[in-house]
Amino acid sequence: MKITGYTSLTTVHDWGRPVGDVNGIVDAGVTEVPILLLHTDGGLTGVGLGAHTDIARVFPAIEGEDPRAVTALYDRMLARVFKTGHAGATFGTIGAVDIALWDLKAKMADEPLWRTLGACDRFVPGYASGLDIALTDDELVTLYERYADHGFASAKLKGGRDPETDIARLRAVGDVLRRNTPRPALMLDANESWNRKQAVRYVSEVEAQVPLTWIEEPVRRWDAEGNAVVGRAVRASVATGENLVGLEQYGPLLDAHAVDVVQAGMIWGITHFLRVSAIAHARDLPVSPVSYNGNPVAHAAAAVPNHLTTEVQDLAHPVGLTVDQTFSDGGIVLGDAPGLGITVDVELIGTLDTSDGWRIPAGPHVRPARAGLRLTPEG
Structure with missing residues (x-):
C-alpha cells in the first residue's frame, strides 16, 4: 500500500x-x-x-x-x-x-492504535482542564461538576493574574471533586506569564492555602535556569514542555533538573510523544500529554511506562468527527475501532462556515505586551 x-x-x-x-x-x-x-x-x-x-x-x-x-x-x-x-x-x-x-x-x-503501539490496557488516566479563565465562579463550578460526573478527581485551572482569585477558584473546584476523592489533585497553569521571582512569590502565596500538585509553565518555556529556580523554591512540581519542538529543546531543562512533569503537545504528533516519553523515562520522570481534539496521543499514552495523566479539555468532540472513546472513572476509555477510531463526515464538514477561533488577533496565542512585567495583580 x-x-x-x-x-x-x-x-x-x-x-x-x-x-x-x-x-x-x-x-x-x-x-x-x-x-x-x-x-x-x-x-x-x-x-x-x-x-x-x-x-x-x-x-x-x-x-x-x-x-x-x-x-x-x-x-x-x-x-x-x-x-x-x-x-x-x-x-x-x-x-x-x-x-x-x-x-x-x-x-x-x-x-486500534493502542494495540499496535503495544498497550495492554485501553484506559488512560486523565485530568480535567476546562481552559476556564473567563468563566464566572458559578460557571466554573458547573463545568467541573460535569467532569466529576465522569469520575475525574484532578483538575488544572488557568490562572496567573491574581492569587486571591486563583485560590478561591481552586478551592471551589476542589470542593466539587471531593465527591470522587478526599484529596483532589489541583494544578495551576500560568502559560509563561511570569518572571522568575514573580512565579516564586505567586505560587508560594497560593500554596499557603491550597496544595498544588504542579505549577505549569511558570516562566518561559526555554528558561531552564528559571524553571529550576521556581522548582527549588516551591513545593509543587514544575510541569512544562507542551510548546517545545524537537528533542534538543528538552535537553537544557532536563540537564538543569528544571522539570518534574515532562509535557508534550498532542499537536506535535505521536512519534514526538513517544520519543519525549523515552528521554523522560531515562531520567525517571513522568510524562503527560497536553490535550487536543479527539485526543489522538492518548493511544500512545496507554503504551508508555511513565505516563502520569492526560489532559482532557472537553467531553465533546468537533463537528463532523465521531471518536471511538468515552470518558469514565476519571480518564479516557479507548475503543476497538481500527486506527485512531476517528470517523470524518466530509460532507457535513463541507457545509460549515469556519471562522477564526484560536487565530483571532487578541489571542490566546498572542503574548500580551506586559506579560512578565506586571507589578500588581490583574482582575
Whole structure:
C-alpha cells in the first residue's frame, strides 16, 4: 500500500463556553479544527489532526511510500525541511502527518492504535482542564461538576493574574471533586506569564492555602535556569514542555533538573510523544500529554511506562468527527475501532462556515505586551 495524496479540511469545535488563558480569550467559544486526510492506493484513509500549513513542502517526503514505515518517514520529513523542521508551523505539519500515518498503520493491521503501539490496557488516566479563565465562579463550578460526573478527581485551572482569585477558584473546584476523592489533585497553569521571582512569590502565596500538585509553565518555556529556580523554591512540581519542538529543546531543562512533569503537545504528533516519553523515562520522570481534539496521543499514552495523566479539555468532540472513546472513572476509555477510531463526515464538514477561533488577533496565542512585567495583580 502506498500513499497517493492528501485532503485538507477544517471543522469547528463548539465549546459551549468562552475558552482561553491569561494571554487571551476566545469569547465565542467556537474554534477551528484542521483535519488532514492521507489517501492510499489501497482504499484506506489516514486521519491527522492539527494545523498543517506546510503540507505542500512536507508531503513529497512521504508520497509513494508505505505508511507502515512511520518512524522512518517521520525522520525523512524532518530531514526534508531540516533548516525549519524544528519550528512551530513546520513541526506542527509533520505532527499532523505523523498522526495520520499511525492511523493508517493500525488500520492496515485492523486493530486500534493502542494495540499496535503495544498497550495492554485501553484506559488512560486523565485530568480535567476546562481552559476556564473567563468563566464566572458559578460557571466554573458547573463545568467541573460535569467532569466529576465522569469520575475525574484532578483538575488544572488557568490562572496567573491574581492569587486571591486563583485560590478561591481552586478551592471551589476542589470542593466539587471531593465527591470522587478526599484529596483532589489541583494544578495551576500560568502559560509563561511570569518572571522568575514573580512565579516564586505567586505560587508560594497560593500554596499557603491550597496544595498544588504542579505549577505549569511558570516562566518561559526555554528558561531552564528559571524553571529550576521556581522548582527549588516551591513545593509543587514544575510541569512544562507542551510548546517545545524537537528533542534538543528538552535537553537544557532536563540537564538543569528544571522539570518534574515532562509535557508534550498532542499537536506535535505521536512519534514526538513517544520519543519525549523515552528521554523522560531515562531520567525517571513522568510524562503527560497536553490535550487536543479527539485526543489522538492518548493511544500512545496507554503504551508508555511513565505516563502520569492526560489532559482532557472537553467531553465533546468537533463537528463532523465521531471518536471511538468515552470518558469514565476519571480518564479516557479507548475503543476497538481500527486506527485512531476517528470517523470524518466530509460532507457535513463541507457545509460549515469556519471562522477564526484560536487565530483571532487578541489571542490566546498572542503574548500580551506586559506579560512578565506586571507589578500588581490583574482582575
